[in-house]
Amino acid sequence: MKLKKKVPLIDQHDKYGFWGGKFGGSFIPETLKKPIEDLTIKFEKLRKDKKFLKKRDFYFQNYVGSPTSLVELKNLSNHLGGAQIWAKVVSEANGGAHKIYNATVHALICKSMGKKYIVGDTGAGYAGKMLSMAAKKFGLKCKIFMGAKDIQRQKPNCDAIRKNGAEIVPVYSGSQTLVDAVSECMRYWVSNCDSTHMCVGSTVGPNIFVKICGWSTAQISRELKNQLIKKFKKMPKKIKLINCVGGGSSAYGFWSEFIDYSKKQIELIGVEAGGPKNSKLHAAPLSRNAKIGILHGAASYVCQNNEGQINETESISAGLDYPGVSPIHCFLKDTRRARYTFATDEEALNAYKLVTKFEKLNPSLEPSHAFAEAIKIAPKLSKDTICIVNSCGDAKKDRDILKKRLGKY
Amino acid sequence: MRDSLIHQTFKITKSENRPALITYTVAGDNTKKKSLEILNSISKYADICELGFPHNTPIADGGQIQTSAYRAIKNGIKIKDIFSIAAEFKKIKKNKPIILMGYYNMIYQYNENRFIKECQKSKIDGLIVVDLPFPENKTFAKKCKKKNINFIQLISPTTSSSRIKQIIRNSHDMIYYISMLSTTGGKLKVSPKKILKEYSKIKKQNSSKNVVIGFGITEKTIKSLNKADGLVVGSVICKAITDSINKRQNTVTNVTNIVKRLKNRIK
Numbered sequence: 047m048k049l050k051k052k053v054p055l056i057d058q059h060d061k062y063g064f065w066g067g068k069f070g071g072s073f074i075p076e077t078l079k080k081p082i083e084d085l086t087i088k089f090e091k092l093r094k095d096k097k098f099l100k101k102r103d104f105y106f107q108n109y110v111g112s113p114t115s116l117v118e119l120k121n122l123s124n125h126l127g128g129a130q131i132w133a134k135v136v137s138e139a140n141g142g143a144h145k146i147y148n149a150t151v152h153a154l155i156c157k158s159m160g161k162k163y164i165v166g167d168t169g170a171g172y173a174g175k176m177l178s179m180a181a182k183k184f185g186l187k188c189k190i191f192m193g194a195k196d197i198q199r200q201k202p203n204c205d206a207i208r209k210n211g212a213e214i215v216p217v218y219s220g221s222q223t224l225v226d227a228v229s230e231c232m233r234y235w236v237s238n239c240d241s242t243h244m245c246v247g248s249t250v251g252p253n254i255f256v257k258i259c260g261w262s263t264a265q266i267s268r269e270l271k272n273q274l275i276k277k278f279k280k281m282p283k284k285i286k287l288i289n290c291v292g293g294g295s296s297a298y299g300f301w302s303e304f305i306d307y308s309k310k311q312i313e314l315i316g317v318e319a320g321g322p323k324n325s326k327l328h329a330a331p332l333s334r335n336a337k338i339g340i341l342h343g344a345a346s347y348v349c350q351n352n353e354g355q356i357n358e359t360e361s362i363s364a365g366l367d368y369p370g371v372s373p374i375h376c377f378l379k380d381t382r383r384a385r386y387t388f389a390t391d392e393e394a395l396n397a398y399k400l401v402t403k404f405e406k407l408n409p410s411l412e413p414s415h416a417f418a419e420a421i422k423i424a425p426k427l428s429k430d431t432i433c434i435v436n437s438c439g440d441a442k443k444d445r446d447i448l449k450k451r452l453g454k455y
Numbered sequence: 456m457r458d459s460l461i462h463q464t465f466k467i468t469k470s471e472n473r474p475a476l477i478t479y480t481v482a483g484d485n486t487k488k489k490s491l492e493i494l495n496s497i498s499k500y501a502d503i504c505e506l507g508f509p510h511n512t513p514i515a516d517g518g519q520i521q522t523s524a525y526r527a528i529k530n531g532i533k534i535k536d537i538f539s540i541a542a543e544f545k546k547i548k549k550n551k552p553i554i555l556m557g558y559y560n561m562i563y564q565y566n567e568n569r570f571i572k573e574c575q576k577s578k579i580d581g582l583i584v585v586d587l588p589f590p591e592n593k594t595f596a597k598k599c600k601k602k603n604i605n606f607i608q609l610i611s612p613t614t615s616s617s618r619i620k621q622i623i624r625n626s627h628d629m630i631y632y633i634s635m636l637s638t639t640g641g642k643l644k645v646s647p648k649k650i651l652k653e654y655s656k657i658k659k660q661n662s663s664k665n666v667v668i669g670f671g672i673t674e675k676t677i678k679s680l681n682k683a684d685g686l687v688v689g690s691v692i693c694k695a696i697t698d699s700i701n702k703r704q705n706t707v708t709n710v711t712n713i714v715k716r717l718k719n720r721i722k
C-alpha cells in the first residue's frame with residue numbers, strides 16, 4: 047500500500063472506490079446506485095468547471111469568510127515550554143466550524159442538480175447548523191437527522207438549525223447519536239432520492255461523499271500553506287499538524303496540501319475520542335486498533351464486535367462520538383503517513399481549561415482533544431518545532447456540558 | 456444450478472398459475488426457538504422463506520424490520536444460531552427453499568468462504584446481500600454459484616436499462632425487484648400498474664428468470680401484483696410479531712394466520 051505524490055488523496059482510489067485496495071468503496075442498496083452515479087458524474091464535471099470553481103471561491107471568501115487566521119499561542123507555549131504552539135482558528139468561519147465548507151459545496155451541487163430538497167446528518171450539530179444555513183442562503187428546503195441524545199447535549203446548535211428554518215428529525219434508535227443519525231438519513235435518502243440531495247457531514251459514507259467533503263475542507267490547508275510561507279518566508283523544517291478526528295473531515299482538510307511532504311518535516315497527528323477515562327467504550331477505531339468493517343456504505347476501521355455488529359461508542363464530544371472513520375484516514379494510517387492517538391474526556395476537558403486560561407480562544411470539545419495532544423507533546427519538543435492545532439469548532443455549543451463538568455463556562 | 460430448489464419451486468407455482476409467496480422473518484425474533492417455530496409453521500403456506508440476519512445498523516430497513524432485528528440482537532442471537540435455525544428448518548422441510556438475507560459486514564467479518572461453507576452445511580438455497588450491489592458482488596456471486604447457492608440480484612426503479620441487462624446476465628435463478636423508492640416497510644406509493652409495467656421490462660429481457668417483487672406488500676396490496684413470479688412480504692410479518700408480543704398473544708398463531716390469509720389472496 048503506497049501513497050502517490052502530486053495526486054490529491056481523495057482521488058487515489060481504484061475503480062471500485064477503494065483506497066489502498068480495501069478502504070472505502072460504495073456498499074449501497076441498489077436503489078442508491080443511480081443517484082450516486084449521477085452525483086459522481088456531476089461532481090467530477092463541476093470540479094473541472096471554471097465557472098463553478100469561481101462560484102465556490104466567491105462563497106468561500108464572502109460567505110464562509112476565508113481565510114481564517116493562524117495565530118501563535120505565545121502564553122500557552124511559554125507556560126508549557128518546548129515547541130511553539132499555534133492555532134488555525136477555523137472556528138472563525140461563518141457558523142463557527144469547518145463544517146461550513148462541505149455544507150456550502152453540497153448546497154451548490156444540489157442547486158446545480160436542480161434539486162430543491164437537501165438532507166443531512168449531524169452529531170455535534172455543526173454539520174446540521176451549517177447545512178441549514180447554506181440551505182437558507184440558496185433557497186433549499188432542509189431536513190437534519192440528529193440522535194435524540196445529541197439534541198439534548200448540543201442545544202445551542204439545534205436552536206440555530208430551527209432558526210434557519212430547517213426541520214430536525216430526532217432519531218431514537220440505537221445509541222441515539224451520530225451513527226444512528228447517519229443511518230436514518232441514508233434511509234430517508236433511499237426513499238426520496240428522486241427529489242432530494244443528501245449531504246454526508248464528514249469524509250465518511252460511500253466513496254463520492256468522502257471525495258466531496260474532502261475536496262471542500264481542503265480549502266483549510268490551502269490557506270494554511272500560504273499563511274506559513276508568508277509568516278516564515280519558506281516552509282519551516284519541523285511542523286506538526288494536530289487535528290481531532292471524528293469522521294475525519296477537519297483533519298483531511300487541514301492536511302491535504304501537506305501529505306506530499308516528508309513525515310520528518312511535517313508530521314500529521316490525528317486525535318480520536320478516547321471516551322471517559324474509566325470506560326471501556328470509546329470512539330477511537332484508528333488508535334485503538336479496531337478491525338476493518340463496513341459501516342454506512344464504506345469499509346474502514348470500525349468499532350464493532352466479532353459478529354459485525356457496530357459497537358456503542360462514548361465520548362464527551364458529540365462530534366467525535368462515531369464508531370467508524372474516514373477510509374482516507376485508514377489509508378493514511380496503514381501507509382504510516384499519519385499517526386493516530388486518542389485523548390480521554392478528562393484530558394480534553396483539562397486541555398480546554400488550560401487553553402482558555404492562557405489564550406483568547408474558545409475551542410469546542412472536539413478540537414480540545416487535539417489540544418490535549420499538543421499539550422502532551424510540546425514540552426518534549428525543541429523550540430523550533432511548530433505545533434499547529436486546528437481549532438475547528440467554537441465551544442458555545444458545549445456550554446451546558448462545560449458548565450456541568452467544570453462548574454463554569 | 457438449473458435444477459435448484461428455488462427454480463423447482465417457481466416451476467410448481469407457475470404450473471399452478473400463481474405467484475410464489477415469499478416470507479421474510481428475522482432470525483432469532485424474538486428468540487431462537489420461537490423464530491424456528493414461526494418458520495416451521497408459516498412454511499405450510501409460504502413457498503420460499505427468507506430469513507434475515509439481524510444487523511444493528513441496517514441502512515435499508517424501515518421501522519418494523521429494525522424493531523425485529525434489534526429485538527433479536529438484544530435476545531442474544533449470534534451468527535451460529537442463525538445457521539442452526541436454518542439447518543434445523545431444512546431438516547424438517549427438505550424441499551422448502553430458504554434464503555438468507557442481510558448486510559455485507561456480517562459476511563465480511565465471518566469471512567466470505569467460511570460463510571459460504573456454513574451456508575452449504577445448513578443447506579441454504581440462496582443469499583440476498585442488501586448492500587453489495589452489482590458489479591461489486593460479481594466475485595462473491597460467482598463463489599456462491601460454484602457451491603450451488605443462488606446469489607439473488609436486486610433491481611430497483613432507479614436501475615437503468617443497460618444496467619438491468621448486465622444484472623440479468625449476471626443473475627442466477629431469482630431476481631428481486633424493489634417495487635419503489637423506499638426502505639422496507641414503506642407504504643406502497645406507486646400504483647400496482649406502474650410497478651407491473653417496470654416489472655415486465657425486466658421479464659421481457661429474459662423471461663426464463665424468476666422475478667419477484669418486494670417492498671410495500673401487505674394483505675391489501677398483494678392481490679394487485681399477483682402477475683409476478685413471486686411476492687415478498689416482510690414488514691407485515693415483523694409487525695405481527697411485535698403486536699403479538701405487546702398484546703401477550705401467541706406469535707406463532709398470529710403470524711401463521713396472516714401468512715395463510717396472504718396465500719389465500721393469491722391462490
Ligand SMILES: Cc1ncc(COP(=O)(O)O)c(C=O)c1O
Nearest residue numbers: 248292293294295296365412439
Ligand atoms: C467542531 C467539530 N470538530 C470536529 C468534528 C468531527 O468531525 P470531523 O472529524 O469530520 O472533522 C465535528 C463534528 O461534528 C465538529 O463539529
